[in-house]
Amino acid sequence: xxxxxxxxxxxxxxxxxxxxxxxxxxxxxxxxxxxxxxxxxxxxxxxxxxxxxxxxxxxxxxxxxxxxxxxxxxxxxxxxxxxxxxxxxxxxxxxxxxxxxxxxxxxxxxxxxxxxxxxxxxxxxxxxxxxxxxxxxxxxxxxxxxxxxxxxxxxxxxxxxxxxxxxxxxxxxxxxxxxxxxxxxxxxxxxxxxxxxxxxxxxxxxxxxxxxxxxxxxxxxxxxxxxxxxxxxxxxxxxxxxxxxxxxxxxxxxxxxxxxxxxxxxxxxxxxxxxxxxxxxxxxxxxxxxxxxxxxxxxxxxxxxxxxxxxxxxxxxxxxxxxxxxxxxxxxxxxxxxxxxxxxxxxxxxxxxxxxxxxxxxxxxxxxxxxxxxxxxxxxxxxxxxxxxxxxxxxxxxxxxxxxx
Amino acid sequence: xxxxxxxxxxxxxxxxxxxxxxxxxxxxxxxxxxxxxxxxxxxxxxxxxxxxxxxxxxxxxxxxxxxxxxxxxxxxxxxxxxxxxxxxxxxxxxxxxxxxxxxxxxxxxxxxxxxxxxxxxxxxxxxxxxxxxxxxxxxxxxxxxxxxxxxxxxxxxxxxxxxxxxxxxxxxxxxxxxxxxxxxxxxxxxxxxxxxxxxxxxxxxxxxxxxxxxxxxxxxxxxxxxxxxxxxxxxxxxxxxxxxxxxxxxxxxxxxxxxxxxxxxxxxxxxxxxxxxxxxxxxxxxxxxxxxxxxxxxxxxxxxxxxxxxxxxxxxxxxxxxxxxxxxxxxxxxxxxxxxxxxxxxxxxxxxxxxxxxxxxxxxxxxxxxxxxxxxxxxxxxxxxxxxxxxxxxxxxxxxxxxxxxx
Numbered sequence: 029x030x031x032x033x034x035x036x037x038x039x040x041x042x043x044x045x046x047x048x049x050x051x052x053x054x055x056x057x058x059x060x061x062x063x064x065x066x067x068x069x070x071x072x073x074x075x076x077x078x079x080x081x082x083x084x085x086x087x088x089x090x091x092x093x094x095x096x097x098x099x100x101x102x103x104x105x106x107x108x109x110x111x112x113x114x115x116x117x118x119x120x121x122x123x124x125x126x127x128x129x130x131x132x133x134x135x136x137x138x139x140x141x142x143x144x145x146x147x148x149x150x151x152x153x154x155x156x157x158x159x160x161x162x163x164x165x166x167x168x169x170x171x172x173x174x175x176x177x178x179x180x181x182x183x184x185x186x187x188x189x190x191x192x193x194x195x196x197x198x199x200x201x202x203x204x205x206x207x208x209x210x211x212x213x214x215x216x217x218x219x220x221x222x223x224x225x226x227x228x229x230x231x232x233x234x235x236x237x238x239x240x241x242x243x244x245x246x247x248x249x250x251x252x253x254x255x256x257x258x259x260x261x262x263x264x265x266x267x268x269x270x271x272x273x274x275x276x277x278x279x280x281x282x283x284x285x286x287x288x289x290x291x292x293x294x295x296x297x298x299x300x301x302x303x304x305x306x307x308x309x310x311x312x313x314x315x316x317x318x319x320x321x322x323x324x325x326x327x328x329x330x331x332x333x334x335x336x337x338x339x340x341x342x343x344x345x346x347x348x349x350x351x352x353x354x355x356x357x358x359x360x361x362x363x364x365x366x367x368x369x370x371x372x373x374x375x376x377x378x379x380x381x382x383x384x385x386x387x388x389x390x391x392x393x394x395x396x397x398x399x400x401x402x403x404x405x406x407x408x409x410x411x412x413x414x415x416x417x418x419x420x421x422x423x424x425x426x427x428x429x430x431x432x433x
Numbered sequence: 434x435x436x437x438x439x440x441x442x443x444x445x446x447x448x449x450x451x452x453x454x455x456x457x458x459x460x461x462x463x464x465x466x467x468x469x470x471x472x473x474x475x476x477x478x479x480x481x482x483x484x485x486x487x488x489x490x491x492x493x494x495x496x497x498x499x500x501x502x503x504x505x506x507x508x509x510x511x512x513x514x515x516x517x518x519x520x521x522x523x524x525x526x527x528x529x530x531x532x533x534x535x536x537x538x539x540x541x542x543x544x545x546x547x548x549x550x551x552x553x554x555x556x557x558x559x560x561x562x563x564x565x566x567x568x569x570x571x572x573x574x575x576x577x578x579x580x581x582x583x584x585x586x587x588x589x590x591x592x593x594x595x596x597x598x599x600x601x602x603x604x605x606x607x608x609x610x611x612x613x614x615x616x617x618x619x620x621x622x623x624x625x626x627x628x629x630x631x632x633x634x635x636x637x638x639x640x641x642x643x644x645x646x647x648x649x650x651x652x653x654x655x656x657x658x659x660x661x662x663x664x665x666x667x668x669x670x671x672x673x674x675x676x677x678x679x680x681x682x683x684x685x686x687x688x689x690x691x692x693x694x695x696x697x698x699x700x701x702x703x704x705x706x707x708x709x710x711x712x713x714x715x716x717x718x719x720x721x722x723x724x725x726x727x728x729x730x731x732x733x734x735x736x737x738x739x740x741x742x743x744x745x746x747x748x749x750x751x752x753x754x755x756x757x758x759x760x761x762x763x764x765x766x767x768x769x770x771x772x773x774x775x776x777x778x779x780x781x782x783x784x785x786x787x788x789x790x791x792x793x794x795x796x797x798x799x800x801x802x803x804x805x806x807x808x809x810x811x812x813x814x815x816x817x818x819x820x821x822x823x824x825x826x827x828x829x830x831x832x833x834x835x836x837x838x839x840x
Contacts, residue, residue: 031632032632033625033628033629033631033632034628035632054621058625058628073694077677077694092653092656092657092659092660092661093652093653093656095656095660096652096653096655096656096660097652143799161771162771162775162797164774164775165770165771165772165774165775166770166771166774167770167771168771170751170758171750171751171754171755171756171757172756172758173677173679173692173756175677175679175690175692176679176690176691176692176756176757176758177758178690179681179689179690179758179759179760179761180690180758180759180760180761180766180769181761181766182761182762182763182765182766183606183607183608183610184690184760185607185760185761185762185763185765186606186607186608186763187591187592187604187605187606187607188592188604189601189604194760195591195592195593195604196591196592196593196681197587197591197592197606197610198587198589198590198591198592198593198604199587199590199591199593199651199653199654200650200653201587201606201610201650204649204650204651204652205614205617205650208614208617208618208621208649208650209617209795209796210796211621212459212617212620212621212624212796213796213798215621215624215625215627215628216437216438216439216463216624216796216798217438217798217800218628219438219439219442219624219627219628220438220439220800222631223441226800227800228438228798228799228800228801229798229799230796230797230798230799231797231799232795232796232797233775233795235766235769235771235772236772236775236777236792236795237795239766239772239777239792239795240792240794240795241608241610241613241614242607242608242763243496243497243500243501243608243791243792244484244497244608244609245607245608245763246763246766246767246791246792247484247496247497247500247791248483248484248763249763249764249767250496250767250778250789250790250791251484251485251486251496251789252484252486252487252488255762255763255764256607256763258607259607260604260605261579261602261604261605263577263578263579269579270579270602271583271588271602271603278598278599278667278668280583280602280603282579282580282582282583282584282588282603284577284578284579284580286577290575343571343574343575346575347575348564348574348575348576348577348579348580349580350574350576350580350583350584351583351584352583352584352588352589352603353583353584353585353586353588353589354586354589354590354654354664354665355586355589355651355654355655355657355658355659355664355665356658356664356665357586358584358585358586358648358654358655359655359658359659362569362570363565363569363570363571364569364648366568366569366570367565367566367568367569367642367645369645369648369649370655370659378660381659381660382655382659383659384648384649384652384655386622386625386649387618387622387641387642387645387646387648387649388618388619388621388622388625388639388640388641389566389567389568389639389640390622390625390626390629390637390638390639390640391547391567391637391638391640392635392637392638393629393633393635393637395629
């Protein structure tokens with residue numbers, strides 16, 4: 029078996045919650061040794077939000093989101109609120125290539141772990157800092173949370189039904205977007221370091237990562253002064269384009285006809301109904317003008333059909349279409365099963381569960397490290413004794429003193 | 434050409450839609466040399482997509498095209514001709530990475546399938562963004578941003594807090610989030626392949642599915658199903674989450690979004706509101722009770738927050754470390770003093786669009802100054818330079834090829 033892509037790379041992972049951990053999870057599944065630094069003194073919020081057992085003890089190893097975002101990593105307990113803890117953190121950095129953190133701006137500096145200091149400990153180190161608003165600017169210290177960032181970035185404002193107040197995107201979006209953007213940045217910095225030997229500090233703001241994906245609305249405002257509102261499932265100028273009811277409760281199919289060829293295919297799929305030949309639907313512009321009526325015709329066809337069958341019929345004629353999937357649909361879809369995006373990993377407390385793997389496949393050498401998520405502090409002995417050469421007495425003392433905690 | 438961590442990488446991009454184009458942009462933003470190949474006369478289909486100034490379509494004045502193709506070199510090439518295909522194959526020899534989002538049928542027609550290309554260039558990274566990936570029963574199916582979004586699971590959970598599923602159909606997020614996610618995912622995949630090549634000694638196909646890019650963002654949905662065995666429902670029944678209570682709160686001049694996780698965060702929030710009487714009621718005593726009784730709590734909260742101006746409420750909350758931020762429109766965020774201080778919006782001068790302000794890349798590297806590099810190319814703008822310097826063609830060759838409609 030060939031070496032993994034990032035074999036030999038070590039990451040000191042101070043990050044928590046979502047964006048940072050997603051980035052470091054990918055680094056781990058790409059082959060890096062990721063040392064997640066965490067503590068009972070201040071657990072990752074996703075661990076902290078876990079259910080409790082009968083005695084009221086938090087079940088830190090059983091939180092779904094934590095596990096989904098932290099597989100393939102090593103977990104080492106380290107209490108960063110104590111100077112001895114900081115000293116150990118520095119030792120971990122000294123043997124690492126990459127440092128990842130997403131604390132509030134200034135936290136690493138206050139702990140004596142600024143980039144300037146870490147650079148001395150490990151020349152060539154690459155440090156990645158992600159945060160709600162970035163390392164600089166008037167709002168740099170602001171408390172942020174994924175959904176609040178989505179609201180600040182404007183993406184919530186342009187998500188909603190046409191003519192109605194904004195609703196916002198459902199579920200976390202800025203977090204994974206930031207984590208994936210951060211990952212691209214880390215790989216780029218690593219690439220540069222292979223050539224020059226130099227490390228650097230990356231600064232990524234969640235707001236900026238999100239706004240970078242809204243150019244249509246942003247440019248329309250900058251160029252034409254238009255402050256866009258929600259547009260539902262519409263795409264200006266395209267019809268049919270939207271979601272349509274299918275057989276069953278709250279069951280929908282998405283259909284997007286983008287050009288003349290797809291419109292012809294759409295008509296064929298529906299058996300060339302008479303209404304489709306009416307003058308008001310002959311070209312894209314008139315279809316857009318008459319889209320409300322057009323949608324009625326479309327839904328008359330979809331509403332009694334099974335959503336998968338409707339997709340098959342449409343796709344046979346080259347029409348972009350597909351059911352609205354919920355999480356179960358995604359996990360159970362035969363196409364998704366064959367693609368193998370989901371990986372089953374066992375877990376000592378939870379048993380086997382599905383995790384999300386790499387959304388890219390390499391041919392011919394697809395290779396990834398998929399290992400179960402770590403229990404809290406599971407690898408403390410390995411990290412401190414094997415990697416840092418700590419003896420047993422010191423280890424036991426630090427555990428007692430709640431430094432390794 | 435700008436500098437950046439990827440300045441030694443050479444990329445050839447042949448893209449018809451946002452995913453491939455945005456993937457190429459990410460490399461260009463980080464300093465790579467990106468040669469964008471377009472059809473002669475009409476160019477990339479994205480030249481026909483606005484926003485245009487004054488909504489007047491013009492192949493050289495699409496602001497979206499200019500944003501997505503910043504810092505790339507642009508050449509024209511007629512791939513329908515076999516002479517064009519020959520030239521393209523020679524061009525691929527110059528690149529470390531090839532990016533495309535054209536359908537397999539088109540790649541087959543032009544003899545640009547990964548099998549053909551990698552046989553000739555076994556060290557190349559061949560990044561192909563397709564609707565559903567290169568394997569599986571849907572491999573030949575077609576997609577669009579709408580379809581990818583709704584087949585990722587995000588459409589089912591957007592908007593959140595649905596009261597009447599019939600009146601509130603599954604909703605796509607504003608813009609083209611699936612398309613951009615696919616481009617970003619392919620950029621990561623291509624870099625992963627670059628590192629893989631170091632140990633395998635050979636190039637790779639990077640197979641990216643537009644459906645899977647957003648699925649990989651959406652892990653909580655999978656988690657709820659895979660871990661808790663719960664089938665997601667759209668209808669919220671008026672409840673909120675006890676883990677992270679989040680809501681839009683109306684103010685005098687707009688609204689804010691607030692998130693409260695721990696009970697003591699809520700206590701601090703209640704102080705900001707001036708300790709209203711209802712905050713001591715049993716039905717709101719802890720985060721579980723508040724989640725269960727959200728329907729009763731919401732109007733009471735709104736009565737309080739409407740007394741504030743949004744910036745003031747945000748400032749008061751932030752003083753107490755409560756994640757509360759303004760609910761911004763696009764104009765609000767573009768005019769954000771934070772983004773201004775961070776120089777997030779940069780002005781560039783484009784030959785036909787003129788002075789245009791647009792976002793820079795969000796990644797800031799201490800090792801290289803954030804520069805915008807060169808503006809997006811006019812159609813065929815770099816034909817001379819690329820064909821002469823990269824492919825060694827002479828002026829006479831160029832004239833003949835142009836005459837023959839090959840470039």
